[in-house]
Amino acid sequence: MATAEQIKALLKSHADRDDQRFYSIALQVAAKEARKGHHNVATDLKLAIEKSQKSLRPVTSTKPTPLTQPLKGELKGLLELTPTGVRKSELVLSDEVRERLEHVLLEQRQKAKLSQFGLLPRRKLLFTGPPGTGKTFSAAVLAAELKLPLYTVVLDSLITRFMGETAAKLRLIFDHIQQTRAVYLFDEFDAIGTQRGAANDVGEIRRVLNSFLMFVEQDRSESLILAATNHPELLDRALYRRFDDIIEFQKPGPEQVKQLMSNRLVAFDTSSLDWEVLLFESEGLSAAEATRACEDAAKEAVLHHDAQINTALMKKAIQRRQAGRR
Ligand SMILES: Nc1ncnc2c1ncn2[C@@H]1O[C@H](COP(=O)(O)OP(=O)(O)OP(=O)(O)O)[C@@H](O)[C@H]1O
Ligand SMILES: [Mg+2]
Secondary structure, three states, rough: OOHHHHHHHHHHHHHOOHHHHHHHHHHHHHHHHHHHHOOOHHHHHHHHHHHHHHHOOOOOOOOOOOOOOOOOHHHOOOOOEEOOOHHHHHHHOHHHHHHHHHHHHHHHHHHHHHHOOOOOOOOOEEEOOOOOHHHHHHHHHHHHHHHOOOOEEEHHHHHHOOOOOOHHHHHHHHHHHHHHEEEEEEOOOOOHHHHOOOOOOOHHHHHHHHHHHHHHHHHOOEEEEEEOOOOOHHHHHHHHHHOOEEEEEOOHHHHHHHHHHHHOOOOOOOOOOOHHHHHHHHOOOHHHHHHHHHHHHHHHHHHOOOOOHHHHHHHHHHHHHHHHHH
């Protein structure tokens, strides 16, 4: 039987709406019964706990989420409130990546409907892909679409700045994730995501990775947790299991490059551009590089050519970006 102390603690956690504590006490009661040799009671209790946890509906906070939550004290150096003045229409993606992001938006928007059936929307995502393919940009688009603030955690600086105390700092971040519904982007995630057994591993990174894994696993918040990396091959397999979806960003194909360039040059007359030449020259560029090439050509056109853009200007700008990659 549970002691009076345990029953009191159960009641208190119930009153506090602290589900995690509630279940942890219930599990302690089950463990105590098992130790006494009451295996049937212990098993029944454990099953009842599991069943109840599964059907647990997400707590819907009644507080509206403030759009700009000022960061206090220690959190200031850990989380960065990132502007999200971006539009979904600016994103140029493969059909597959677009569908996956749409899926996330749909589930988030319909989370109340899902929760009636004990279902949770996907909200822990891993973004992989080469530099400049729109991972950070997509995080901003998700936040903007969901009207949530975007907080960025740059892990590299977190680890170097707080050598020896990063795990404690991560706890502060995850407390904030629990308290303030928002989109949280762990950018340049390879800094902690490298394989735990890898040769270049240092103890600190391993500790941080282990804490990160634990925090992500325990997280029952309503926030979106995104991690972005250029080097998925370096990530520990254990990480993959913690995410609801893994979205692989790719470099754009010719159609997408044309779309990106047309978007970026919308203020100019592009009717004379020889797209066949430009797309041929652009092969291998990332979306970011294709965008930058347009900006270079546009500036040159404005400053030296009466704001007339032409194939030669674009070709030169693209070739400069290509040279920058080598
Ligand atoms: N898919 C895309 N559609 C439209 N614009 C894009 C796309 N990808 C990149 N860009 C442009 O390039 C800029 C940089 O891209 P972003 O920061 O999202 O790349 P990233 O994938 O996060 O790269 P990194 O791995 O280096 O962090 C964006 O701000 C945007 O202007
Ligand atoms: Mg990025």
